[in-house]
Amino acid sequence: MTTETLLTYLPYGPDFLFLDSIEELSELGIKGHYHFKPELWFYASHFKNQPVTPGVILIECMAQIGLVCFGIYLISKEDTTREVSQTGLALSSSEIDFYKPVYPDEKVTVVSDIVYFRFNKLKCKVKMLNSQNELVCKGVLSGMLTV
Amino acid sequence: MTRDNIYQTLETIISEYLPEDVSKESITLQSNLTNELNINSSHLVDIVLDVEDAFKIALTNDDMETMQTVGDVIQIIEQKTT
Numbered sequence: 001m002t003t004e005t006l007l008t009y010l011p012y013g014p015d016f017l018f019l020d021s022i023e024e025l026s027e028l029g030i031k032g033h034y035h036f037k038p039e040l041w042f043y044a045s046h047f048k049n050q051p052v053t054p055g056v057i058l059i060e061c062m063a064q065i066g067l068v069c070f071g072i073y074l075i076s077k078e079d080t081t082r083e084v085s086q087t088g089l090a091l092s093s094s095e096i097d098f099y100k101p102v103y104p105d106e107k108v109t110v111v112s113d114i115v116y117f118r119f120n121k122l123k124c125k126v127k128m129l130n131s132q133n134e135l136v137c138k139g140v141l142s143g144m145l146t147v
Numbered sequence: 148m149t150r151d152n153i154y155q156t157l158e159t160i161i162s163e164y165l166p167e168d169v170s171k172e173s174i175t176l177q178s179n180l181t182n183e184l185n186i187n188s189s190h191l192v193d194i195v196l197d198v199e200d201a202f203k204i205a206l207t208n209d210d211m212e213t214m215q216t217v218g219d220v221i222q223i224i225e226q227k228t229t
Contacts, residue, residue, distance in 0.1 A: 092190075119208065
């Protein structure tokens, strides 16, 4: 599966898609990128006159790249006959530490390394880096893939 | 390994994943893991992986589908360890 095809399987609408491109993809992990554009809807309110990307959105960005995208790829590798276009993911746990804020117009890179993928549960070590290659946040995310 | 030994080990594993409002005393052979013990699908996988480690067995998707109650899990462990 090409990375372009993979992106078409993502179940998000444009207002809640936090992934622009995938740079690396294998059965061991994934690396993807996202640009937090200044006009994104949440900056006007988080915070008033002091826009900064909410931590929950950073987690969402990490989950979309590190669990959902990666999970769809793993499912397609595991069983090539499986219909992956309807794949969804329920986030089941997140333990994330934050180190740096992400301001409007920043570009981030998300790197996710597999811990295990068993019985449709995907657990990964995930980190986010900013364009200076500084650690923004890292931790462990798990989710259940539904097909 | 006796059925009692299996039960005790399994009870310890399951109790780690019980929600706060479900007590360890609620665990019986007849307990349904998801409906009665309120274990979510993610923790069900954790239990299966812990069972694999504790009893040194490998479980399949089919095994997982038959694991409805605590008794079902014990039966599968017995099959795989004998």
